[in-house]
Amino acid sequence: MRFVPGCRKTGTFGLERRITLSNMSSLQKDTTPEDSNNQSFWMPGNYQRTVRRTEDAFQACNDIVACFQERARVERQYAQQLSEWSSKWKPVVDSSPLYGSLLRAWQCFLTSADRLSVLHASICRSLVSEDGDRVRTWQKETFHKKMFGGFRESHDFETGFARAQKPWAKRLKKLDKARIAYHKASRKEHAAQERETHARGNPDIAIEKQKKIQEEREQAREEKERVRARYEKVLEEVTRYAPRYMEEMESVFDQCQEEERKRISFLKQAFLSIHRHLDVTNNESVKAVYSELHHTLMSISEQDDLRWWKNNHGPGMPTDWPHFQEWTPPEKKQKKGKKEVVQNSPERNVMIGGIRVRALYDYVGQETDELSFKAGEEFLKTEEEDDQGWCRGMKDGGREGLYPANYVEVIQ
Template sequence: MSVHSADHATDFSLDSQKSFWEVGQYRRTVKRLDDGYEMCNKLMMLLQERAEIEKKYAKSLKQWSKKWNEIIEKGPEYGTNKSAWKATLTEADRRHDEHRDICTRLNGEVVASIKSWQKENYHKKMMNGFKETIDLEEGFRKAQKHWAALLKKAHQSQKNYYACCKAEKTAELQEKAAEGDSTLSPDQVKKIQDKRDKCTQDTNKAKDKYESSIEDINEHNPRYIEDMTVQFKKAQDYERARLKFFKEALIATHKVLDLSVNEKFAEIYTDFMNTLQNSDSEKDLKWWSANHGINMSMNWPAFEEYSEQVHAITKKPSKGNVGGTGGDGVVVASFKSTSEFSNQDYNDPAYNTNSPASPEDENNDFAYDAEEDDDALMNKPGVQVKALYDYDGVEEDELSFHAGDIFVKLEDEDEQGWCKGRINDQIGLYPANYAAPI
């Protein structure tokens, strides 16, 4: 919003080399105050666009992480190497949090401070312009008013003097021509000479007035310089405050954007590398052998004499067994593999031992491990843990928490890197490396 017309704006570009002391040239300084308001808008727009970029980037990271988490979970990768794959996704999730925080802080801290400063330093008038701009222009106009009037008078005196000089020059030429013209009478020559004399007198008078007007300007110059300097310093004070504030705002922007000094950001990559370093091919191969290979337990088929009890069992449909009844009364007994191992836990006693199936399972083809229901878990004491990072649950069965929150871990980490926990009355899953025991 400007108190100046479009014509004035054009004049500024054309008159950019004219002196500040010339009439009206203070308007460039006044316009600078108007420009400061617009620069606030531009800077806010710049930062809002950057915040939007951060927001979109964070969203893309989250979507990417969710997509590949599903692919990895459904894929054939396993063990600590699977954890290493998922560490890449954890990095994206945590980086999402940091970039979302950048977006929030740019808008909530920096942009908000610029808007507040702009409101405090620019006060709109009812009709047009800002009070600060109008007051500054009025101060310049008053400081220049008398000097401008003297200058106008001097210009007019100069114009009159130059016109008299021109008329005198013409009269002198006419006089010289008349003196050599024998066709003119003495009276005609006398009139031409009188005209030249009058022109000379007029020129002298005009010169005196012109010189006097210049003296008046010179006498008023010190006062004019003083008054204009006072107004110019006011304009400089306005601009000094703006420049200092903009510097502070941009330093605040740097502080928000500089992830190199962000401790949380550094931890992301420290933890990322630690997880990658923990990837152990031998452990993974050993786990595979125990769960899917030669180290699995096996109840080998054995001959059993026919009995009514055995006969009744063999008539039942098999569920989850490999084999079933072998013809002619030979029963292939049910068998059960060792319990599943998590990718991070290889200390289970069943890991290195070919554990035979329990007697209970041998006699029950439908044996299975029942999961605890939520009612039981609500009363389970568990272990208190403290959240290391913020986490927003993506699925309905996931917990959400902030760094520093304390809650209860109900079940240890599974093979996919998740623990079950309880926050208040909510039970759900959370990434195992996002919390640590207290």
Template sequence: MILIDSRVSQWCSLLLYREAGAHVAFLVQSEDLYAAANGSPRTGASWVGGRWFGWSRAKQGPSRPTPTRRRGAGEQLEVGNYKRTVKRIDDGHRLCSDLMNCIHERARIEKTYAQQLTEWAKRWKQLVEKGPQYGTVEKAWHAVMSEAEKVSELHLDIKSALMNDDFEKIKNWQKEAFHKQMMGGFKETKEAEDGYRKAQKPWAKKLKEVEAAKKAYHAACKEEKLAISREMNSKADPALNPEQLKKLQDKVEKSKQDVLKTKEKYEKSLKDLDHVTPQYMENMEQVFEQCQQFEEKRLRFFREVLLEVQKHLDLSNDVSYKNIYRELEQNIKTADAIEDLRWFRANHGPGMSMNWPQFEEWSADFNRTLSRREKKKASDGVTLTGVNQTGDQALQHTKHSSVSSSEKNQSYPTEWSDEESSNPFSSTDANGDTNPFDEDASPAMEVRVRALYDYEGQEHDELSFKAGDELTKTEDEDEQGWCKGRLDNGQVGLYPANYVEAIQ
């Protein structure tokens, strides 16, 4: 192990050329140089570009491999190895675009979710309104749909904040931080690369001279070794004349002189390299710090933007968001099963009012007319008889009609009703003649509808269908909640109006 001290200062140059396992290192602090030269048990190391590497003193005991410097692409101070630092600038521009794409996708998700909530709330509001649910529980159910509509608005606000605030902020910062060149690339990247090249140029030139001197010195050493070997072999050869032996000896002497000259030149080139190394390191450090400052701005900006994104996405701290669920909870808790049962009893149970049959005087007007509406409202299985016009004949008329069991907020019609029985202007009289003062009923337009629930017809004039089946409505809903329709197979009949919805 050969030590060569280039100068006395805090930084020293240590040359350890590798011959039979020797290690090469340079730029070692003086105290480590001293420790290595004096056999101190302290392990020596080399400091280059902010790292320790290199050699270690042989330890007592069994010999073991000595860790040496690993030459890799990550060494900042090696010639040309600044590419990764320069590439980081281009990566910063790409990362800005990636973050914008990320936020744009999230905004699209927020918009889609808001639209789905709105559509879901609208659809289920209609279904609940037309369904059999009633009372306070129905209101609580509607409150769930109202929650969806309000949350939908909040998510639309999130989408707007992400795109109008965060997305635009990144876009503007990227435009201000990176300046494109006419020939491609960015101005900031070119400035960093030019700075590195300028800093490395003098040192790289000296390094090239060192490599050439090293190559010449090693070649001279090899030639010296061959010359000595030939001379020794010639001494053992009796056939070799003295003149030839003299030539071999002269060649050995010349090779030794070449070794000394090349060694001296090699050492001088190393000293020259060591002389420019501190300035080289300072220049490289300066360019590197400029790149670090640029990257620091980007990292701090990203942190700032991500915090703003977090605030926009975090609904847990939004007062309006909390109020939505506070209101929803209150609406659900107001649902009262006892109250709903009491309402149903009063409107559809034994508590509903009843027009009990009473004695009525005979009147000629009673036999004059029966409106179409009265015929339609005749209850199931009830036969209207005893209307005698001449005393010789009896008119017997029977009409069956079904009543929707799911009609909300209405009482079931009583079997007997005189709502219009005494109306002298009804459409049809007892003989079936038409009143000339009545206008013809305008025919209903046919509309395609879809079944919401299964329905099994209870009478021969009722239709049967399954949820999802489509049919054609031929007459609008009557007072009792029934429509007339036609199935695709041509069957015509009645069905509950609230069991279907119009096809948009």
């Protein structure tokens, strides 16, 4: 209930006297437990719920860190399981009877799992080293523990509320005493009135006795009026002090609200950071993995695979048909130390000077003969794409290796 300055009436119970005393006093004996007014912020001691928010927020930070540390373990276990699955099936796939584009498609599932394993391992590290450390650091900077327990912030708020509420609580206590005294005097007058009524219609009671009863009733009425006047005066003092009390309490409450706003704002950003790390649907690396896998699957060609089999294991294979061969005398053995060394190197489609290319996506080499690079990085393409979709390139530092052809674009 709001108290508005300047609206108080004088005399008998005015507008402010409509404030029920059960709402004003913390010492009521006849209020029921379900009375919501007893839970009002304005009642003495009920500010403790607001003060406890500091301890609750500190504990919430601990729970958030523990929660997402457990999620990090899930991510790490998933990464390990993906890697173990790929390692288990790689020799089976490599030695399978499949061949050509169909074999490359099956192998691509395993390489995709390896790349996803790296991604989920990085998610695990982000949840622990970035998000967890960020919450812990903010928690340490925001909550200052006292030597004998509790937090300095909650102690300051507790002190502020207690200082603002102390005069109000004293007035409520005084008002409660005045109310009890008034109700007691009213009950006494009511009992005196009943005795007078009973005596007035009873001929067995002497006139002197009836007069005495009347005098007692009149004394009880005067006492009630006197106590009532004191009760009204105390109520006026309480009503008059209410605006100042509300102003001081709201001042401390606003400080609590500002601290809570900062906590909510920080935790919102922390949750958004966690969401960004967990949301693999918008991760370019994941898109690249499944895009490459889809491209490999769409590249399965019945004609190419059948042609490869025909040329390598079928009628398309070259053969040395029988023909007449002349006899040639055997060559003389050369002496030791004079043997010629002949080195045959396979032909490679080497590009003179190379072509400058730019990486479209991040790539982490899975083998020692593969290049690793970040999206946007530039280097030289030194050999054309082979039939499995790999090119050879050389980085500015002289590092040379293979990389997926569809991960780069030629710089115009």
